Amino acid sequence: SEIALDDLPGVGPATAEKLKEAGFNTIEAVAVASPAELANTAEIGESTAAKIINAARQAADIGGFETGDIVLERRKLVGKLTTGCTEFNEMMGGGIESQAITELYGEFGSGKTQVAHQLAVNVQMDREHGGLDGSVIIIDTENTFRPERITQMVNGLSEKYGMELNPEEFLQNIHVARAYNSNHQILLVDSATDLANELREMGKPVRLLIVDSLMAHFRAEYVGRGTLADRQQKLNKHMHGLLRFGDLFNACVVVTNQVMSKPDAFFGDPTRPVGGHIVGHTATFRLYLRKSKGEKRIIRLVDSPNLPEGEAIVAVTTAGITD
Ligand code: ADP
Ligand code: MG
Structure with missing residues (x-):
C-alpha cells in the first residue's frame, strides 16, 4: 500500500x-x-x-460497498479445479477455487504432497475434464517434488479418461524451484510473478501455485519466543504475496502445512495447523488430512467462507488420488 x-x-x-x-x-x-x-x-x-x-x-478502501451483482460478476471468473475425487469435489462446492488460498494440513505421511502433485496434473487438463488449461509453479521447501510421481498420475488420468496423455508435456508445464530458507521462499513469490507474466504472454497461464511446505523453514529458523513476532511479520508478508498472486493470475494457491498437538484442547482432536492467526486468517479454505485404513485418507473441510464443514474419503494409489 x-x-x-x-x-x-x-x-x-x-x-x-x-x-x-x-x-x-x-x-x-x-x-x-x-x-x-x-x-x-x-x-x-x-x-x-x-x-x-x-x-x-x-x-x-476496504470498507466500501458494492452490490451483489458486481460481486457475482467477479465470482464468475473463479475457476474450480477438480481434485479428481467425487466426494472431495462435492465438499469443495465443485473443486479447488482460484483467487483463494487452500491450505492442506496434516501429519507427516497424511498425503499433502500427494494431493499437491495430483492438482499439478489436473490443472493442466481442459475444462471439460475439470482442469483450468493452466501451467503450474511449485515452491518446494522440503525437496519432495518427484517428476516420476507426476508421470504415474498422468498415466492414471490416461487410463481414467481413455486418452493418450503425454507425461513429458505435463512435466514441461510444471515449474519447480527449491526454496533454501524462508527469505528465499518469500522472494520466490516475486520470481513466480515474473514467470507467470511471461507464461501468460506465451499462452500458458499459471493457474496453480503450490507452496510445499509453507512453514517448514519458518519453524526451523525462528525458534524461541523472542523471535515469534519477527516470524509472524515475515509470514504475513508471504501470505499476502500469495493472495496477490492468486488474484493477479486468477490462480489457485495451494499451501501445505505441518501440525502440532495443542495440549490445552479440552475435547476433540488436539491437532492444529502451525502458523498462528496469520495463516488462519489468510487461508480461505483449510483442509485437514488424516490417515485412515491402508491407502484411504480422510479430508476434512475445517474452514470455508461459503461451504459447510464436511469430510471426504479419498485413496492415495499409484494412479494418483482417487475415489
Ligand atoms: P505428507 O502429508 O507428509 O506430504 P505425502 O503426501 O508425502 O505425505 O504422502 C506419503 C504417502 O503417500 C506414503 O506414505 C504412501 O502411502 C503414499 N504414496 C506415495 N507415493 C505413492 C505411490 N507411488 N503409490 C501409492 N501411494 C503412494
Ligand atoms: Mg509432504
Whole structure:
C-alpha cells in the first residue's frame, strides 16, 4: 500500500514499529485486525485500536460497498479445479477455487504432497475434464517434488479418461524451484510473478501455485519466543504475496502445512495447523488430512467462507488420488 502505518491518526513511530513487529505491516493487515488483537500487540487501549482500524479501513478502501451483482460478476471468473475425487469435489462446492488460498494440513505421511502433485496434473487438463488449461509453479521447501510421481498420475488420468496423455508435456508445464530458507521462499513469490507474466504472454497461464511446505523453514529458523513476532511479520508478508498472486493470475494457491498437538484442547482432536492467526486468517479454505485404513485418507473441510464443514474419503494409489 502507498500509505505508511504512521500516517494513520493515533499511530506514532513507536506504535507503528510495534505493529510491524507483530506482523501488521500494511494498512490492509491493520484494517482486518480485531481491536483486541491490535490493542494487545501494540500496547494501546481498545478504543484507540478501534479508531486506528477504522482509519485503516478507509485508507485501504476496504470498507466500501458494492452490490451483489458486481460481486457475482467477479465470482464468475473463479475457476474450480477438480481434485479428481467425487466426494472431495462435492465438499469443495465443485473443486479447488482460484483467487483463494487452500491450505492442506496434516501429519507427516497424511498425503499433502500427494494431493499437491495430483492438482499439478489436473490443472493442466481442459475444462471439460475439470482442469483450468493452466501451467503450474511449485515452491518446494522440503525437496519432495518427484517428476516420476507426476508421470504415474498422468498415466492414471490416461487410463481414467481413455486418452493418450503425454507425461513429458505435463512435466514441461510444471515449474519447480527449491526454496533454501524462508527469505528465499518469500522472494520466490516475486520470481513466480515474473514467470507467470511471461507464461501468460506465451499462452500458458499459471493457474496453480503450490507452496510445499509453507512453514517448514519458518519453524526451523525462528525458534524461541523472542523471535515469534519477527516470524509472524515475515509470514504475513508471504501470505499476502500469495493472495496477490492468486488474484493477479486468477490462480489457485495451494499451501501445505505441518501440525502440532495443542495440549490445552479440552475435547476433540488436539491437532492444529502451525502458523498462528496469520495463516488462519489468510487461508480461505483449510483442509485437514488424516490417515485412515491402508491407502484411504480422510479430508476434512475445517474452514470455508461459503461451504459447510464436511469430510471426504479419498485413496492415495499409484494412479494418483482417487475415489
Ligand atoms: P505428507 O502429508 O507428509 O506430504 P505425502 O503426501 O508425502 O505425505 O504422502 C506419503 C504417502 O503417500 C506414503 O506414505 C504412501 O502411502 C503414499 N504414496 C506415495 N507415493 C505413492 C505411490 N507411488 N503409490 C501409492 N501411494 C503412494
Ligand atoms: Mg509432504
